[in-house]
Amino acid sequence: MEVNSSDDKYLLPAETKPVILCVDDELILLRGLKEQLKLAFGQEYRVEAADSAELALNIIEEYNRAGVPIPVVISDQVMPGIRGDEFLIRTQKTNPDTRKIMLTGQASADSVGNALNNAKLYRYLSKPWDSRDLILTVQEAIRSFEADRSLFELNRKLEDALLYNRDSGLPNLEYLRRVLEDRELKGEESVLALVRIESTSLTTKHFGVSLYKDLLRKFLDSMSSMLGKIADIFHVYEDEVAILSKVSEERFLPHLIAFKILLRSDYLTTEGISFRINTTIATANGCKDLYYKARLALVRASQDKSQDFAGGILEYSEKMDEQDLYQININLGKRLNNAIHSGNIVPYFQGIVDNSTGKVEKFECLARIVEDGKVYAPASFIYLAKSTGLLRMITPILFEKVLKTFSRSEYCFSVNLSETELESGSFPKWVASRLAHHKIHPARVTFEILETTSLRENPDHFKVISGLKEIGCSIAIDDFGVEHSNFSRLLEIQPDFIKIDGKFIQSLGKNRTAFILTSAITELAHRIGAKVVAEFVGTREEFEAVRSLGIEFSQGYYIMEPKPEIPSSTIKIID
Structure with missing residues (x-):
């Protein structure tokens, strides 16, 4: 042994x-x-x-x-x-x-x-x-x-699993953050480029996730072969790659621009199909908040495709901090959240005049946020309400306040209906119960469906619309003439009212095509038994032009600006 x-x-x-x-x-x-x-x-x-x-x-x-x-x-x-x-x-x-x-x-x-x-x-x-x-x-x-x-x-x-992307095997966002934090502590300056693959969703939609991942691997291989010696590559999101330079900015940027040019002229092939990879690239340099700055530049580059950036790459500048969309949205999101929980979502009322009598016969109820004496219109918060899911909470709050207001009057009124309500099969029953509670007849209520609302992706939306009509409410198509306008929508919804988009109304006196189209929409509405409302009537001339076409109702600042209360006396536009 x-x-x-x-x-x-x-x-x-x-x-x-x-x-x-x-x-x-x-x-x-x-x-x-x-x-x-x-x-x-x-x-x-x-x-x-x-x-x-x-x-x-x-x-x-x-x-x-x-x-x-x-x-x-x-x-x-x-x-x-x-x-x-x-x-x-x-x-x-x-x-x-x-x-x-x-x-x-x-x-x-x-x-x-x-x-x-x-x-x-x-x-x-x-x-x-x-x-x-x-x-x-x-x-x-x-x-x-x-x-x-x-x-x-x-x-x-x-x-x-924490530090590497599961599909590509490349270091991920957490790894990048650790590297950047270490460099920041050491005071080391770097150049960080962010590359967003703009065609991700379309490629995945039409060819599937498996093919996209194969295409992505080839894209990353191409990037590594061109930039791997002078930079570290991080796969931070499915459609986003970070490139952290290991050399000076003067050496790094020409290689990055060359890679961008290659992408514009070359194609990647997988499964016998050639793909051109569309990208947006932005950079930032320094040692502090590098990822945040590059991300800000990338968002700006994605938003403004009209600009011809140097080499097709947008570089971060301090001016971008002043218009940081993410921070703006965060602040607005907090304001929206606080408004919902504190009851500061309130209805404003805009009158709709009967063109035959000249009297305001009904009101559209519009959501507003009132905070510290300031009034915020829906354009400033509705898109955030959709993205956060808070829109589902706004309608019940607003509708309840609207019902309390109109329980003390005989006016008719309309409320906007979003996709959130259309997704709830029980919404018509809830509406019926609230109307009964406030002793309001359903015939006084019109629900307006925004023309930007897509109905085809979910046929159940039509069941909600039918349910509202069955309890006696009316249905209007808002902003008609844009977005999803088509004859099949009229057939499916069978609206009681069609509200012609303000773009047509504001062009009646100076654009013959707008006049012809407005006249045609009005005739079409009348033939299917719907009444017409002209939106954005801002002048006496527009009001008279609308009346001359046989349109039944007008709405706009010429008639009445949105107000926090309905008038106590009758509003009459013409004698």
Whole structure:
């Protein structure tokens, strides 16, 4: 049986099983120890033996270099040269996870304490040892080592999941943030470019996720081949890539521009189909808030496609901070949230005049936010209400306040209906119950469907519209003439009112085409039994032109500006 001697040159064995290392200067004891351990653990572990601490350290160094784990080291204390406790402390520095066992009959309390405190000694066994106790101790040490190793591997996998994109394998946004934070702490300046793939949604929609991911891999490979030597590449979002320069801005930007030019002229092919990758690229330089600045520039570049940026790449400037759309939206979102919970969502009322009598016969109810004496129109918050899902809360609040107002009058009124209400199958029943509670006849109520509302994607929307008509409410199509206007919509909804978009009304006196189209829409509405409302009537001339076409109702600032209360007396426009 072979025992390594300090006189021998140690050679690493070909096999790479995990290693149990025994160290003792008494060769007879060392051979016996090695034999017992081989019998117990030889199938899964390689048992090494060294007759000196110096040789043992060489063995550990070789196995460490080869990446072979050493779960357990068993060492005698009293040895010439380096003592056992000193050897274990040095082992702790290179192999902190290795379980260290001291096996001796002559160790002092100081030596054991030194090993416990500085080498994290796992166990102390006295000579002569009990074979069963020795085997059990080594088994426990191995089990402890493997448990920690499994935990380390699990943590490593979790760290990889946190720091790397699952599909591309590239470092992700969290990794980028850590790198940027480290550079910022060191005061290192860098150039960061953000690249957004604009065709992601269309490619995925028409060809599927699998093909898009394959296309994305080829795109990232192309980027890596051109920029990988001068920059680190991060896959921060599915459609967004960050490129952090490793060289000066003067060297980095020409390569980035060359990559942009290549994208414009070249195609990537997958599944036998060639794709041109449309991108938006923005950059920022410095060491503080680098990602935020580059992101701000990227948003601005995406919003303003009309500008011809230098090299097709927009660079961040401090002026962009003043118009930070995200921060503006955050502030507006907070205001909207506070308005909803504090009851500051209120209705404003705009009169609608009967063109035959000249009297205001009904009102459209419009949502407003009132805060610190300021009034905010829907254009400033409705888009945020949709994106946050708060729109679902606005309609019930507004509708309840509207019903309280009109329960004290005989006027008819209209309320806008969004996709949020159309998605609720129980909305008609809720409307019926609230109308009954306030003793308002359903015939007084008109729900206006915005022409920008898409109905085709969800046929159940029509069930809600039918349900509202069944309880006796009227339906109007708002802003008719734009967006989703078509004859099939009239067939599906069968509206009671058609409100012609203000673009046509405001052009009646100066654009013959607008006059003809308005006349045609009016005739069409009358033929299907719907009445017509002209929106944005702002002058006497527009009002007279509307009346001349046989349009029944007019609405606009010429008639009445939106007000927080309905008038106490009749409003009459003409005698």
